[in-house]
Amino acid sequence: MKKTMLVMMTMVLALTLAACGSKNGNETSGGGGAEGLSGSILAAGSTAMQPLVEQVANKFMADSKYSGITVQVQGGGSGTGLTQVSEGQADIGNSDIFANEKFKDGDATKAEELVDHQVAVVAMSTVVNKDIAIDNLTKQQLVDIFTGKVTNWKEVGGADAKIVIVNRPSSSGTRKTFEKYGLGTASEDLPGNIQEDSSGTVKKLVGETPGAIGYLALSYLDDSVKKLKLDGVEATPDNVKAGTYPIWAYQHMYTKGEPNEAVKAFLDFMLTDDIQKTDVTELGYIAINEMQVTRDESGKIVKK
Template identity: 65%
Template sequence: MKLKKLLLLTLTLAFAVSLAACGNKDNTSGTTTTDKNADSAETTTLSGSILASGSTALQPLVEQVGKKFMDKNSGVSVQVQGGGSGTGLTQVSGGQVQIGNSDVFASEKMKDAAAAKELIDHQVAVVAIAAVVNPEVGVTNLTKQQLVDIFTGKITNWKDVQGKDQAIVIVNRPSSSGTRATFEKFALGTKTEDLKGSIQEDSSGTVKKLVTETPGAIGYLALSYLDDKVKAVQYEGVDATVDNVISGKYPVWAYEHMYTKGEPDATTKAFLDYFMTDEVQNGDVVELGYIPANKMQVKRDETGNVTK
């Protein structure tokens, strides 16, 4: 009798274990869970390629953040190319890239208004542009009018602006450059023609190298490119510093845009969302000499008007 009871108990336990195993099986996914009623966090693995092109002023930031994003997402490839804001806007509009980096609003740069309206603006930072000279020219400050006269060819020697008796060599950016557009609009207040004898380069890095190595050279660069190899001159007596940009004292600045054509795909959206995290905005953005847009005490609309 005891043997029968023991056998019955054993069979009952085995049946109960079998039922429990069946109850825990997820028939829809083929995976098993410990509790069908428990809340579970869905994990999404990102994959795919992101190609960004355009502004060389923004390029160092996108490259650095891209590398960090790939470290966090091994299935994602982020590639960054320069070429200028106009190139970035044209390529994202044409579908050749996922992101078009630009120092200017698409509506300012693109001739096709309908194409510009198809683009979605993701403002990731603020960039300031400074006039830079070869350290040997002996100039520390230039007024707006002096800069206009230099870039239009009216002043051709540094001695005419309290510098050395040395010919001025202009290192300019092409017309597609957002950095050039920002400098002309907010430093010069006018567009300029390419002068005979001037040098034109489509990369901020090359501009920096040429200004550093060329006697009498002048160009313009984003603050992210500045170091002791080139001399950033004051604009109307105001230093090109982050604090002066934030307060509105220094006027030569623009938003940094990362445009997508329509709503981005999941991987590109995740990358753009990562750009706006505290980790990037208060880390990489500040570290590389850019300014988080939310720290600005002034704002600027598409027409260039500044408001508090």
Template identity: 65%
Template structure:
């Protein structure tokens, strides 16, 4: 009897211990058991892996100046605005001098120029500007398609633009008066042409035509018998005739290797460091999308392709 009672007590104790063990496991007493998922947003909720959106770029820019650089900046600005719907960019001409003056005086965010700021502004004002070189702009003498001249020497161009030669017959052409289509004094294209093609300043001759817009210059030269002017390579087409300089054609290859001298950097100046929107746009100008796109398509040359460099004094150094 005593043995039977002890056996019953052992069996009861065994079941009691087993039940306690099960209760401990179900109550989370086991530290290795992960907590149940929490859908109520408590501390145990896993952090989101969704990437945060970048702040939207917003603002407006005004870029003014060089008409030679205008087609490039205009095209690039449209591409930039397509990518940044919160940004508005206005691009205006007026000449390099105008662009430099307006950015210096705070009237524009970017001053487009074919020349270094030091060539147009006082030293103290030029020192306030930051230079962003985005391309190379080459220029060529152009004439009406019927003019029978294929090459100019430096001296012949000097004689034309200073009024010493006034008829094409003196250069082997027809007996026809020369009609000069020049640029105003504020023009960077004129400054570049005078510096690197003529080697001197030209005069505003009586009877000559002055026009700042490169598009209008092309139209006038193409439609006026006997006309001569000069344009950036980005404006050249069959409506006008491009003339070689000292026996060298105005081609990208000849500009890049330093054989053809009539070219300038395409500068986009800001007063001090650019603001957020201007910096984003200027960075975009140097991106492969622009350097390998509009710059090439519109007849400009990426500055990175140049085999030479040139300083404000015109000194050339091979890279």
């Protein structure tokens, strides 16, 4: 009798442990695997990144593995995105610039709290109204235009027409990238200039305004505006990869500390081969692993 009871107790204990193990295994799989994740993600910031992040977010949410996660994408500029993620108002801060370019001096600790996830590279080109009869500017000519020294297209080989600058606000990562790598100096908000918060509006205004000049990420370019070469070099992915065209930046997706599981799933999805080889390339960005050069936080380009 005692022997029988001992056998039965042993079997019950074994079944109980198996059930617990199965339960814990499911919880681990659900908590750490995509199928068990749920929640909402807000990614805000760079409008240069916005077309890419929006398209990938839609593909992510359409995937059955991530059906429990919703992703909302907002613009506002890199500075806004970095501020919002730093203050906990967004889960991801999309940025064309390194966080330490936004948070300096007394705010330096804010940059240290953010974790950088680089998901692509974006190139930016000077663009003009299609009626402008030139296709190239030297760096010095570009500086002279954006600092107000040159105000008429005839001064740089074009027709006798007033130059209208369509600029981005000082918080824009696109503007900071253009100034740092295209001009080599900051530009002022000159009287008569137009300033717009989004790349889409810049494209619309340059396309519709006689004599207009601005700058856009390649992801925004279409036949409504005219792309200019810089010192004879065209803004193309191949020239950026090789390091011969200088106006480009990493596309950063910053999180405050390490991301939670849902955010990590989205960031990992951004870096999958499928996304990098299709969405990133098709939208005019450059896949991270295709770059033949790198750029450090000081802006110096070095061969890999």
